[in-house]
Amino acid sequence: xxxxxxxxxxxxxxxxxxxxxxxxxxxxxxxxxxxxxxxxxxxxxxxxxxxxxxxxxxxxxxxxxxxxxxxxxxxxxxxxxxxxxxxxxxxxxxxxxxxxxxxxxxxxxxxxxxxxxxxxxxxx
Numbered sequence: 206x207x208x209x210x211x212x213x214x215x216x217x218x219x220x221x222x223x224x225x226x227x228x229x230x231x232x233x234x235x236x237x238x239x240x241x242x243x244x245x246x247x248x249x250x251x252x253x254x255x256x257x258x259x260x261x262x263x264x265x266x267x268x269x270x271x272x273x274x275x276x277x278x279x280x281x282x283x284x285x286x287x288x289x290x291x292x293x294x295x296x297x298x299x300x301x302x303x304x305x306x307x308x309x310x311x312x313x314x315x316x317x318x319x320x321x322x323x324x325x326x327x328x329x
Contacts (some may be wrong), residue, residue: 209327211265217321220257221250224245233248234260235250236281253277255314256282259296262325263292267301275297275301283314290314 214217224231232242234257243252260280269275279298287293294302302310309328314321 206329208305208329209266209268209325211262211267211325213261213265215254215258215261215321215322216319217250217254217316218246218319220254224253234277234329236278238283239281246316251318252259252318255316255323258321258323259290259312259314259325260290262323264309265304266327267327282314 208314231253235243235253239256243256247253259282260277263280264275275298276296279294279296281293281295282290283293292310292312294310305327306329307327311326311328314323317320317328
């Protein structure tokens, strides 16, 4: 049974501009492993935007928004052994997902130069 669906769309250039204006924002939004991954890529802005879209899509699937008081590090985007994106949930956010009865969490991210998109499906 589907418990929640969230999607989000982010402009990589716009996010890159915000990160350039506020360097501390990068550490606030992304876990150290996410930053290291994005910075290794040829186009870091696309990867940051995809991860930010994923975090926002997760909060939307939970019926929340960025106004929710969660540390976004608690929803770090990693990859499985095949390279597919997945969340590594920790802390309060992990407890909320478990309390909502989520047994599977699906994540899809795509990006091009001008846009990054993510879809999250929560399943019980």
